[in-house]
Amino acid sequence: MTRKRVQDHLSRIGCVGAALVLCAVAWAEPQEWRINIQDGGLHEFVQQVAEITSKDIVVDPRVRQANNVTVISNTPLGRDGVFELFLSVLRVHGYSLSRAGDVYTVVQNTVGKQIGGRIDSAGAAPDEIVTEVIGVNHILATDVVKTLRPLIPQYAHIAAVESANVVIISDHAHNIRRLLTIIEQTDLPGTEIITVVPLEHAWAGTVARLLQELAPGSLGAAAQGPTSVQIVANEGNNTLVLRGKEEPLRRIEAIVRQLDQPDTATGGTQVIRLDHADATEVAEMLNAMASSSPGASDQPPPSVHAYESLNAVVARGDPSFINDLRGIISQLDAPRGQVLIEVAVVEVSADANDSLGIEIAAGDPTGVSTPLFTTTLNGIIGGLLTRLASNDDAINPAVAAAATGSPTLALTRLDPDKVSFGAIVNALAVDANADLLSTPSVLTLDNEEAQITVGQEVPIVTGAFTTTSDGASNPFTTVSRKDVGIDLSVTPHIHGESLRLELVQEVSNVVDTALEGFTDIVTNKRKLTNTILVDDRQTIVLGGLIQDDQRNTLRKVPLLGDIPVAGALFRSSTNIRIKRHLLFFLRPTIQRTPQDLRDFTDAKYDGILDLRVDAAEAPQNAEGLFQGR
Structure with missing residues (x-):
């Protein structure tokens, strides 16, 4: 169109x-x-x-x-x-x-x-x-x-x-x-009112759950509707808070009064599960508290028992007692922090041994020419004289060289039929250095003792028997075993961002008897016992030992050893210096979250993959002692 x-x-x-x-x-x-x-x-x-x-x-x-x-x-x-x-x-x-x-x-x-x-x-x-x-x-x-x-x-x-x-x-x-x-x-204004109903015998939480089960949509904390009544249990003072229109609210209030009867208290048993605390310890403490609190004469005494299988406490008593009990348990059943204790034991030792001496000897085995003469200051030439005195026809040079036991320069003439003489120059310099780093670590709960022992059991001879007085032979040896290694025992107490540590640290090791001159097993032992206060993740020195020993020994023939220049033929000197530094370092770390534990575990696991002897290096600071380098 x-x-x-x-x-x-x-x-x-x-x-x-x-x-x-x-x-x-x-x-x-x-x-x-x-x-x-x-x-x-x-x-x-x-x-x-x-x-x-x-x-x-x-x-x-x-x-x-x-x-x-x-x-x-x-x-x-x-x-x-x-x-x-x-x-x-x-x-x-x-x-x-x-x-x-x-x-x-x-x-x-x-x-x-x-x-x-x-x-x-x-x-x-x-x-x-x-x-x-x-x-x-x-x-x-x-x-x-x-x-x-x-x-x-x-x-x-x-x-x-x-x-x-x-x-x-x-x-x-x-x-x-x-x-x-x-x-x-x-959208008209309602006539809702709020009423607080105190309970004398029944438990507020139990009554609220019972009413909610009767009418889930009309009764309870989330109830809605024109005839609904909201019910909230205030367990702090054992009361019910009711909210709704007046007519349905009064009906619910009447039901609550009927439920709040003395008979309810006689069966007032509650099972309270614990998430962190130990049920046995909590039950013992609560029973001690209940026994000191007077109860009603017409009611059975309250009691608390531990059920270890569920880590729960079973409490029986009137609602006021159960109410107090829940408040105490809620404070006791709190997650406890964990503490990682890392200890670094550092020992640095340096030994220096310098010796210099000349030994001369002469003798006639027939006793005709010259009497026996020697300057055995270090005992090296004594072995040769013994062979000479035994009237052997010959002395093996290899055996004679082995008898010295240290670097020597020797000039000898050995003749069984004539006068024999010898001169030995003994010079020895020994330098020994040792570095020992041990880093034991242990993880424990707050206020709980933890102990770690890493070491060996060393056999030590305590007795021996060979023959009896009548000549019978029945030999035996008694041996005891001694723990040697690292032993760490610690009890941490968390105070905010600080810790109080009760610590016992013991370090022992077996001495090399060949170097020290001992014939039996000897152990070195270092033990530290103390109580300290330290901040979280702070590295401190617990204690230690700094040892510096110096020994100078001079052996000489009187008068002859004091002669200038020529007196060196009649004296021997030994200088020994030993320096040892022993320090104990400690670093505590509070592990508050699971992520803290995972980070520590991953760091230690990564350190396993980098465990190479040729990659070891000196730490740049005290924190580096705990990095396993």
Whole structure:
């Protein structure tokens, strides 16, 4: 249908064939139009309405051009009436009119709620799409949404904002006004009251659970509804807090009074599970407390028993006793921190031994020429003289060299038939250095003793027997074993970010008897016992020993050894210096979370992979002692 045809249908008010604007009633009266359209185009209809109402109307591109509009009206309409008729026609065809300032947009109903429009239904045309924010005061916004959702079309939108307790609706203005009326009639102030019911015999937590099991939806902390009663157990003072409308609340209060009877207390037994504390220790402490507290004469005495299989305590007594018991247990059953104790035992020793001497000897085994003469200052040449005195025909040079036992320079002439003589120059320098680093570590709970022992059991001969007085042979040897190694015993006490440590550290090792000159097993023992206060992750020195020994020995022949230059043939000197440094380092670390334990475990595991002797290096500081380098 052409634009002219639409105009012809819009211009019928009494003047046939005249233009629409020319058929208005006299200029002094409001203009009116009678709308009659048969299969007219929607876009042409929008254009004519825009001309009549003098409004700016935009058509969304998604509005189809092929829509045909049919309007039959015998009643003259003013500008507002034409505009409302226009909105009704759009709604019938699935379109809406959205307003932004003075500009109107024809859009599909499904997208009308997404385009900015009026944020208030007041003053809006009935079929205009608007968005309304409705606040409710006495009922829940979520309940309003559940009630009104069936009353809105599919293209409309309704949602609740729980934090502000408001309802947001996007729909035609006339439908929003209808929904507002419904909300006003339902959002009425309630008559809820709050009552505190003290219990004398029954336990508040038990009564609250019993009532909630009777009617889960109507009774309990999360109960909702017009006849619901919210019940909260205040176990601190054994009371019930009731909230609801007066009539149902009074009924529940009467039930509570019936449950609060003395018979309930006679069976007041509670099983309390412990998560961290030891049930046996807690039960012993609570029993001691219960025995010192006087109870009612008509009630059995309270008692507490430990059930180790579940790590729980079974308490029996009146509600006040159980209430006090739960408060104490909640404080005792707290997670205990753990402490990682790392101790580094560092021992550095350096030994220096310098000796220099000359020994000369001469003798005639026949006793004819020269008497025996010797300057055996170090005892080296004595072995040779013994062989000479035994009248052996010959002395093996290899045996003679072995008899010296140290670096020597010897000049000898050994003749069994004539005078024999010898001179030996003995010079020896020994340097020995040893570094010992032991880093025992142990993990334990707060206030719990932990002990770690790493070492060996060394056999030590304590007695021996070979023959009896009558010559009978029945030899035997008695042996005892001694622990040698590292022994660490520690009890930590956490005080905030500091720790008090009761520590016993013992380090022992077997001495090399070949170097020290002993014939039996000898052990070195270092023991440290102390109590200290240290911060978390702080490295400190517990104690130690610094030893510096120096011994100088001079052996000489009197008078002859004092002769300048030539006296060196008649004297021998030995200089020995021993230096030992022994220090105990300690670093405690509080392990408060599982992640702390995982980090420590991973660090130690990574250290295993780097365990190479050729990669060892000296630590740069005290912290490096605990890195295993």
